[in-house]
Amino acid sequence: MHGIHARVSKNFVLEDRLERYADAIEPDPYAWAGRWAEACHQLTREGLARFSEVRLDLGCGKGSFVAAMAKENPDVLFVGMDTEPLCIVYAAQLICESGLDNVVIVPGSGMRVTEMFAPGELSRIYxxxxxxFPRTREARRRLTDIDRLADYRRVLAPGGVIRLKTDSQPLRDYTLVELGIAGYDLLWSTDDAREAGVEGPSSEYEDRLTAKGASVFALEATPGEKPARMEQTDRLGLVAYLPSDVNAIGYVPRGMESTVENLRNRDLKRRMGHHHRRNFGK
Ligand SMILES: C[S@@+](CC[C@H](N)C(=O)[O-])C[C@H]1O[C@@H](n2cnc3c(N)ncnc32)[C@H](O)[C@@H]1O
Known part of the structure; x- marks a missing residue:
């Protein structure tokens, strides 16, 4: 019994699964820069042709969005990338079980896209x-930080597009600021993706958060004229993008629950203070 327990440890299950679904995983994405469309086509299909486009799903999670997109667009190669090993395993399992031959799941970080893709190689980034990452000191880890936007500019083909979906109005508004600084043109933006009829399948988080009452903010942007220099905003903490009346916030964006609670408590204390002072003065 002991032996079985030791073998069925979390790591064993993870490694075992990584192996089982290895067909859908590319462990060395750096080796493919500039060759994704041709190389993956030759691996999966007869002949010497190439995929018509390569699109990246950055932070793909468990892969339901990338799988559904791939099913709808069989001539496009989709790369689903995430830093989390468990996500890689789940996403690879989904791809293998769906029998899709136009998706590759990649363990990797959005901080390094310029090493994994050649200039102009991608048509879209989702x-x-x-x-x-709401705190100021984590701002550089956001996938819509100006440095990331500068990287996407390099790997996107002319006319290439990035599309953001989020439940977070502060992250959306921060992203609009960053897009402006990084010289992107906003193609469209909506406060309610569902009402606006934004195309495409939903992701795991989209389903989960809309069930909790979230509206989905969405936008698309394309690199415009490259700015001579980019100066980062000093409004880096997402708290700066919350509405000034914290009590008017209905749905609290994911990751900002404790911030909003603190602000509401502070506001309550302030108002109680006024109240006390008023009564005291009587
Ligand atoms: C909130 S989840 C969203 C997953 C999926 N896109 C969805 O909508 O259901 C964010 C994902 O981004 C991944 N992530 C965070 N930082 C990343 C980075 N630098 N590069 C790639 N993925 C990252 C996390 O591991 C996580 O799976």
């Missing part, structure tokens, strides 16, 4: 519910 950012579905990226981790918001």
């Amino acid at each position: 950012l579905n519910f990226p981790t918001p």
Whole structure:
């Protein structure tokens, strides 16, 4: 019994699964820069042709969005990338079980896209519910930070597009600021993706958060004229993008629950203070 327990440890299960679904995983994405469309086509299909486009789902999570997109667009190669090993395993399992031959799951970070893709190699980058990293000191980890936007500019083909979906109005508004600084043109933006009829399948987080009452903010942007220099905003903490009346916030964006609670408590204390002072003065 002991032996079985030791073998069925979390790591064993993870490694075992990584092996089982290895067909859908590319462990060395750096080796493919500039060759994704041809190389993956030759691996999966007869002949010497190439995929018509390569699109990246950055922070793909468990892969339901990238799988559904791939099913709808069989001539396009989709790369689903995430830093989390468990996500890689789940996404690879989904791809293997769906029998899709136009998706590759890649363990890797959005901090290094310029090493994994050649200039102009990608036609689209999807950012579905990226981790918001609300604090100032984490701002550089956001996938819509100006440095990331500068990287995407390099790997996107002319006319290439990034699409953001998020439940977080502060992250959306910060992203609009960053897009402006990084010289992107906003193609469209909506406060309610569903009402606006934004195309495409939903992701795991989209389903989960809309069930909790979230509206989905979405936008698309394309690199415009490259700015001579980019100066980062000093409004880096997402708290700066919350509405000034914290009590008017209905749905609290994911990752900002404790911030909003603190602000509401502070506001309550302030108002109680006024109240006390008023009564005291009587
Ligand atoms: C909130 S989840 C969203 C997952 C999926 N896109 C969805 O909408 O259901 C954010 C994902 O981004 C991944 N992530 C965070 N930082 C990343 C980075 N630098 N590069 C790639 N993925 C990252 C996390 O591991 C996580 O799976």
